[in-house]
Amino acid sequence: xxxxxxxxxxxxxxxxxASAARPWPLRVALALVPLLLLVGGVExxxxxxxxxxxxxxxxxxxxxxxxxxYLVPDPEVPGGWRTQLFxxxxxxxxxxxxxxxxxxxxxxxxxxxxxxxxMLLRRRLEELLNASGDAREVEVINLGREGYASERxxxxxxxxxxxxxxxxxLYSGHNEFIERGFAMELEGLAERDVFASVRNTLAxxxxxRVLASARRSLPSAPEAIDPASQAFAGIAREQTERYFDAxxxxxxxxxxxAAEADVPLLLCTVVSNMLSPPYESSPDPALSEAQRARxxxxxxxxxxxxxxxxxxxxxxxxxxxxxxxxxxxxxxxHAPQLRTLLGPLGFTAAMGGNTKSASVNGAHWxxxxxxxxxxxxxxxxxxRFQARELSDVERSNLEAARALSEELFELDPDNPNALFDRGxxxxxxxxxRAAAEAFALAAARDRAPRSGNxxxxxxxxxxxxxxxxxxxxxxDALFRERHPDGLIGYEATMDHCHLxxxxxxxxxADFAERLLPMLAP
Numbered sequence: 334x335x336x337x338x339x340x341x342x343x344x345x346x347x348x349x350x351a352s353a354a355r356p357w358p359l360r361v362a363l364a365l366v367p368l369l370l371l372v373g374g375v376e377x378x379x380x381x382x383x384x385x386x387x388x389x390x391x392x393x394x395x396x397x398x399x400x401x402x403y404l405v406p407d408p409e410v411p412g413g414w415r416t417q418l419f420x421x422x423x424x425x426x427x428x429x430x431x432x433x434x435x436x437x438x439x440x441x442x443x444x445x446x447x448x449x450x451x452m453l454l455r456r457r458l459e460e461l462l463n464a465s466g467d468a469r470e471v472e473v474i475n476l477g478r479e480g481y482a483s484e485r486x487x488x489x490x491x492x493x494x495x496x497x498x499x500x501x502x503l504y505s506g507h508n509e510f511i512e513r514g515f516a517m518e519l520e521g522l523a524e525r526d527v528f529a530s531v532r533n534t535l536a537x538x539x540x541x542r543v544l545a546s547a548r549r550s551l552p553s554a555p556e557a558i559d560p561a562s563q564a565f566a567g568i569a570r571e572q573t574e575r576y577f578d579a580x581x582x583x584x585x586x587x588x589x590x591a592a593e594a595d596v597p598l599l600l601c602t603v604v605s606n607m608l609s610p611p612y613e614s615s616p617d618p619a620l621s622e623a624q625r626a627r628x629x630x631x632x633x634x635x636x637x638x639x640x641x642x643x644x645x646x647x648x649x650x651x652x653x654x655x656x657x658x659x660x661x662x663x664x665x666x667h668a669p670q671l672r673t674l675l676g677p678l679g680f681t682a683a684m685g686g687n688t689k690s691a692s693v694n695g696a697h698w699x700x701x702x703x704x705x706x707x708x709x710x711x712x713x714x715x716x717r718f719q720a721r722e723l724s725d726v727e728r729s730n731l732e733a734a735r736a737l738s739e740e741l742f743e744l745d746p747d748n749p750n751a752l753f754d755r756g757x758x759x760x761x762x763x764x765x766r767a768a769a770e771a772f773a774l775a776a777a778r779d780r781a782p783r784s785g786n787x788x789x790x791x792x793x794x795x796x797x798x799x800x801x802x803x804x805x806x807x808x809d810a811l812f813r814e815r816h817p818d819g820l821i822g823y824e825a826t827m828d829h830c831h832l833x834x835x836x837x838x839x840x841x842a843d844f845a846e847r848l849l850p851m852l853a854p
Contacts, residue, residue, distance in 0.1 A: 399488050399491070402417060402492065403416060403417055403418060403476075403488075403489050403492050403493070404416055404417065404428075404492050404493065404495060404496070405417060407427055407428075410427070410429065410430065411430070412430030412431075413427060413428060413429050413430050414427075414428040414495070414496060415427045415428065416428070416476070418476065418478050418489075419478075426474070426475075428474060428496060431496065431497040434469065434470065435469070435470045435471070435472055436469050436470070436471045436472070436499040436500070436852045437471075437472055437474060437496065437497065437498050437499050437500075438458075438462070438471060438472070438473045438474070438498065438499065438500045438502060438848060438852070439473075439474045439476055439493055439496060439498040439500070439501050439502065440458075440473065440474070440475045440476060440477055440502045440504070441476055441477065441486050441489065441490055441493070441501060441502065441503050441504070441505065442477045442481070442486060442503065442504040442505040443477060443478065443479060443480060443481045443482065443486075443505060443507055443508045444477065444478075444479040444480065444507075444508075444831065445477070445504060445507065445603070445830065445831055445832065446475065446476075446477025446504050446505075447475065447477035447478060447479055448477070448655075448831070448832075448837065449475065449477065449504075449837060449840070449841065450473060450475055450841065456473070457838060457841045458473050458841045458844055458845060459471060459472060459473040461841060461842055461844075461845035462845050462848060462849065462852070465845070465849055469852065469854050471852060474496065474498075476489060476493060480508055480511060480512060481505075481508060481512065482505065482506075482507075482508035482509045482511065482512035482580075483505050483506075483509065483512075483579075483580050483583035483584065483587070484512060484579075484583055485512065486503070486505050486583075486587070487583050487586050487587050487590070490503075490587050490590050490591075491590055494590070494594045494596070498594075498596050499596070499597070499852060500596065500597050500598070500599060500848060500851050500852060501587075501591050501596055501597070501598045501599070502598075502599045502601070502844065502848070503584075503587060503598060503599065503600050503601060504601045504603060504808070505603070506580070506602070506603040506785035506789045506790065506793065507603055507605070507783065507784045507785050507830045508783075509576055509577075509579075509580050509782075509789065510576060510781045510782060510783065511783060567613075567615060568613055568615070568780045568781055569615060569618060569780070570615070570747060570778065570780060572780075573779075573780050573781070574788075577788050577789060577792060580789055580792060581792040581795070581796060584600070584792065584793060584796045585796055588600070588796060588800050588803055591803075592802070597804060597851050598803050598804065599804045599805075599806055599844075599847060599848065599851065600793060600796070600797050600803050600804065600805050600806070601793070601805075601806045601807075601808050602785065602790040602793050602794065602806075602807050602808050602809040602810065603784070603785035603789075603790065603808060603809060603830070604785070604808055604809055604812045604821060604825070604826070604830070604832060604836075604840075605776065605784035605785050605786060605809075605821065605826070605829065605830045606784070606821060606822060606823065606826035606828065606829050606830065607769065607772040607773055607776060607820055607821045607822065608647070608715065608772065608820070608821075608822045608823065609650070609652075609776075609784065609826075609828070609829035609830075610647060610648070610650040610750070610753050610775075611749035611750055611752075611753055611775055611776065611778070611779040611780075611782070612779055612780075612781050612782060612783055613749070613779060613780035613781040614748060614749040614750040614751075614779070614780060615748075615780055616628060616745050616748055617745050617747060617748070620744070620745060624744060624745075627744065628741060628744050628745045628748070628751070631737050631738075631740055631741040631744070632741060632748075632750070632751050632754060634734065634737050635734050635737050635738050635741065635751075635754050635755070635758060636648060636754055637734075638730045638731055638733065638734030638737075638758070639731070639734070639754070639757055639758060639761065640723075640727055642714075642717055643714075643717060643718045643757070643761060644718075644757060645714045645717075646710060646711045646714040646715075647714070647718070647753075647757065648754070648757075651707055651710065651711050652828070652829070653707060653708060653711055653827065653828045654827075654828055655827045655828055655831040657704070657705045657707055657708050657828075658698060658699045658703065658704055658705075658708055658827055659699060659703050660703070660705050661702075661703055661704045661705030661706065661708065661709070669701070669712045669713065669715075669716050670716060671712070671715065671716060671719060671822070671823065671824050672719055672816070672817050672822070672824060673817075674815050674816055674817070674824055674825065675814070675815045675816065675817070676814070676815045677815070677839045677842070678697065678812075678815045678816075678824070678825060678835075678836060678839055679815070697824060697825055697832075697833035697834065697835030697836045697839075698712075698823070698824075698827070698833045698834075698835075699833075699834060711823070712823060715822065715823055718757075718760070718761075719822075721760075721761055721763065723761065731758060731761055731762050732762070734758055735758060735759075735762060738754070738755045738758050738759075741755070742755060747778050748778070749775045749776075749778040749779045749780065750775075752771050752772075752774050752775035752778060753771070753772065753775040755771040755775075756768045756769075756771035756772035756775060759771055760820075765817065765818030765820060766818045766819065768818065768820065769813075769818045769819045769820040772820065773786070773787050774787070783829050783830065784829045784830035785809070785830065790807075790809050794807065804847065804851055806843075806844075806847050808840065808843070811843065812825065812836075
């Protein structure tokens with residue numbers, strides 16, 4: 334009993350504003366109670382109504398964590414497996430148990446590999462291998478995944494050994510900078526501070542997902558930013574070389590993984606479009622201000638000497654994407670006439686007739702009736718570029734510009750944009766072989782390439798040369814041999830690196846030729 338009660342006196346009422354005497358953390362907590370109750374009630378209602386459920390797709394970060402499983406046992410098939418590459422029941426695969434009398438080939442790489450035996454070419458490589466007359470049946474499992482580069486492919490390869498492969502095929506080298514830019518984005522989103530933890534917790538609520546979905550339904554910003562471009566703007570060549578070195582380390586890691594599992598490995602270079610302009614360029618940092626100014630002047634004069642009708646869509650570049658060849662509703666004004674290729678690329682018959690995914694006779698691209706406007710315009714520009722129809726004045730201007738290009742090359746020999754411009758100039762001057770060398774060097778010096786090049790392929794060749802136990806397939810060299818002057822262009826590629834459907838079919842035959850000896854019983 335209090336002293337006031339004992340004395341018979343009622344306690345004095347609390348003075349006005351006494352709540353202000355409460356500690357501020359308590360006041361904040363009391364103020365948040367109604368809000369928390371409201372959010373909790375809304376969250377409970379969403380659960381009851383099954384609104385805002387987590388998406389079925391796996392997190393984008395999957396693949397960078399070696400402990401996150403790509404492959405899990407198939408609960409419905411003892412000894413079988415299913416992939417968790419996509420988090421989509423339609424895209425992910427169910428892999429049957431391994432049969433001892435069936436040879437298993439596993440394909441590893443990025444989107445090129447993902448498309449190898451798919452679409453019109455579905456199971457094409459498997460059909461070719463089984464048509465050889467060998468008594469041993471062959472099955473091909475495609476673990477290619479869009480955007481994957483050597484870091485994530487190496488993690489997948491380690492896990493894929495449980496599938497008991499007889500051969501690994503590694504075709505990887507296009508995505509080193511795309512993957513690293515993506516990893517940088519993820520690292521920025523995964524900061525380990527208090528606010529990041531709160532943000533991540535809120536992101537797991539149904540209310541957050543409903544609000545995020547509503548926000549995504551609003552009109553988007555007029556321009557999208559490529560995270561990789563943003564991440565690598567201004568990158569120096571020395572930094573680029575470090576990424577090439579990391580790629581080589583990953584290649585060595587995968588050679589070791591295959592050897593540990595006693596699985597033969599077919600290590601491949603990759604094919605790229607040499608007419609795809611560089612993505613990032615920067616002058617030599619050792620140049621003085623005066624030298625940089627001179628280099629800029631020279632490059633401007635070289636470009637000015639190239640008629641606009643030839644550099645249109647190359648300078649500045651119009652970037653094509655593989656899907657653009659299938660999403661249009663107009664036909665080209667005429668059947669484009671690009672170069673005649675050599676070997677199998679030059680005489681392969683039409684595939685599948687006039688369908689959106691078919692190659693037309695004499696070329697390897699899809700039906701022109703399915704091209705979108707960008708493809709129509711770019712291919713028309715390439716056709717003009719290859720035809721080299723010049724006036725006498727234009728020829729004279731190009732000849733004068735060659736001297737300027739030589740001076741620029743002496744001044745700044747590693748500038749990707751200047752090297753690409755040099756390639757255009759040399760081609761139009763009639764020196765196709767020198768042009769191909771300039772285009773190849775421009776791709777190798779690209780500060781943030783989106784495709785393989787002589788620098789990345791050179792590392793593949795070096796690793797293969799150090800490991801005679803590894804089977805080596807120089808796809809890049811073979812496809813250059815099949816192109817006039819060794820210049821790979823849009824006849825066999827759809828964009829910066831993806832092969833045209835007909836070229837993919839021919840590459841499957843090339844793969845089969847090299848795999849059959851590796852699969853001999």
